[in-house]
Amino acid sequence: MIRTIVLTAIASFAFSQATFATPEEDRTSYTNYFTNKFTGMAPAEFIDGVYALDPASKEQWKQIEEFPPYEIDVDTGEGLYNKPFANGKTYASCFGEDTSAVRGKYPNWDAKKEMVVTLELDINNCRVANGEKPLGYKKGPIAQLSAYIAMQGRGNMISVSIPSDSPKALAAYENGKEFYYSKRGQLNFSCADCHMSNAGNYVRADKLSAGLGHTSHFPVYRSKWGELGTLQRRFGGCNNNVRAKAFEAQGEEYRNLEYFMAYMNNGLELNGPGARK
């Protein structure tokens, strides 16, 4: 009898360890995966995305960053941020006076709403609370506002928290994790297939970036788009690439995915907005 109880306890413990690693254990394993795969690279280097893995492209990118293609968008975003709403208030009434502190607060768990809240979602929450129409979530003014806020927050560290007293916050993180590691689409690829196992390998003419550091530099001006786009626009593009039907930007699936990915990047520097191919 005692033997059975002991064996059951050991099996349960082993199962729980195998199945339910803590977010911090996940983050450590995730970071180690990349530092082991790309020997000699420190975690902080990964915030440059694919350019961290491709010295030749990195030189070109550095030159592009001298006159960045997102510069006009940042200026436009600043104008939008400071332009009063019809009621006379501005975004500062929602986000506070210190604009440099805004980017680092997202994504976060909103205990009242019991959901993950992203920067772009809160930009629209702010608009609606002030009687304005919400913006589209993928590009245009919301990306410009996000770019301005990201620029102000450059140099701060990613510091996403999962409240320990909220099982729902942990569940949202776990949902994001499941999304990240699940193969989908006709091509049967997960986020991890491209950005972990195949990071640094070529897909057609382009190198695949590492997942570590992915959320540090959004929104980005992509040469392919010829404009600025948000992180969740990119999620949709990635899903389409593997022929999986994309989810709605700022829907629960992508917000939880962003929560997981941003948590994996904790401790890395925010360096958005970025310029990418």
Next chain:
Amino acid sequence: MKIIKCTILFAAIGLFVGCATPAKPQDKAVASCDAADTSRKAAAKSGMEWTTTSGLIKTGKSSIEEGKFDDAISTCNKAKFEALASIDQAKTESKLWQSRIPK
């Protein structure tokens, strides 16, 4: 009595003929595309719908309008196969995703 017998006989013949009559090609094509759409909706519910499936159903429905019923059946059957494969993918992945987390 004779009338009852005749009625039963005619009813039996009618039932036999009705069941034996093959469905029209158009009806078959419509049924194939409807079945594919039902499976596609189930795939969407699983969160794993493929981008190609709805396009195939659309093509199948266009073929019906053009009177190309065999093409429609073939295309919509392919769409149904895709939808079922994506549902299967969702089931499989719900069990396998954790095995890909780095230790």
